[in-house]
């Protein structure tokens with residue numbers, strides 16, 4: 098094989114960290130040639146949450162068909178690939194192991210470089226796929242998903258620095274629990290978002306978490322408990338005032354009020370991060386966002402107002418790249434390879450978050 102064909106031109110990315118089995122082909126210009134996602138939502142719905150053993154078994158069954166489909170949709174064969182990338186941290190260990198093992202097998206049998214990609218960092222990359230060139234750095238980064246709620250500062254793709262994160266529930270987790278309180282079916286976040294569109298967001302005064310004055314961390318467990326009490330009443334109260342009946346009107350108002358408080362809590366921390374940066378003489382050029390909750394309509398609107406008020410470029414992934422996908426893995430792998438960060442076959446699946 099010539100040296101030229103070894104250049105990182107087409108990367109196959111694999112993603113199996115949670116309950117989506119995904120494969121994608123991305124070229125060196127950030128163009129997504131294919132992005133296939135086999136969701137397991139139906140398998141986990143009856144348990145109202147992801148069951149790790151079911152997830153890893155489904156990944157093992159689906160990973161090869163999903164890879165074949167990604168190659169077919171991109172119109173390429175295995176021989177045209179230049180590298181294999183895999184989301185290898187963080188996530189459910191049994192699920193990660195399936196993707197990492199498949200990626201190792203492909204890289205070894207094709208003699209290609211293997212690139213391990215941090216799933217959370219990859220969410221920050223999703224909005225740059227299929228997008229025009231634009232100056233992004235220094236950037237503020239926000240990942241809000243079912244498993245993560247984190248703020249980053251990035252001077253480039255190779256150097257995300259974590260500024261803060263949730264101290265309890267991730268935002269998506271809080272959305273899913275709030276949806277369960279409101280008797281909405283799994284997956285809760287998108288259903289709550291739809292219901293909120295019909296409610297009054299000022300109907301119920303739910304707490305907006307701020308934490309300590311300079312904190313860039315998040316907390317959503319208090320909001321979730323406040324919603325529970327507003328919906329079902331306060332347990333153990335001496336002279337309990339029964340809450341209003343949980344009819345359709347009330348549920349929509351609670352959904353809208355929850356969404357308002359949750360979105361405000363995010364924006365307050367973004368405001369603080371911009372202020373802290375300016376005290377250090379750093380002026381962000383963009384806000385990079387990603388993760389399932391960036392699909393939320395209220396949050397998208399608030400992020401747009403926030404960035405326009407601060408003169409930041411808002412990099413928001415299109416809906417299909419907000420949730421877990423492998424295009425973001427392959428895309429970031431191009432940047433990592435350019436930065437000389439190729440891994441080897443000793444790459445490990447790591448359940449915990451990195452920096």
Ligand code: KG4
Pocket residue numbers: 115241242243244245268269270272273284285286287290388389390392393394419420421
């Ligand atoms: O990024 P993702 O697919 O998986 C993780 O890496 O966690 O995010 C899934 C999360 C779920 O909690 C889901 O309820 C939430 O994103 N989500 C939403 C919306 N769409 C997905 N939450 C609020 N509003 C939405 N429209």
Ligand code: ZN
Pocket residue numbers: 216220242243388389420421
């Ligand atoms: Zn994710």
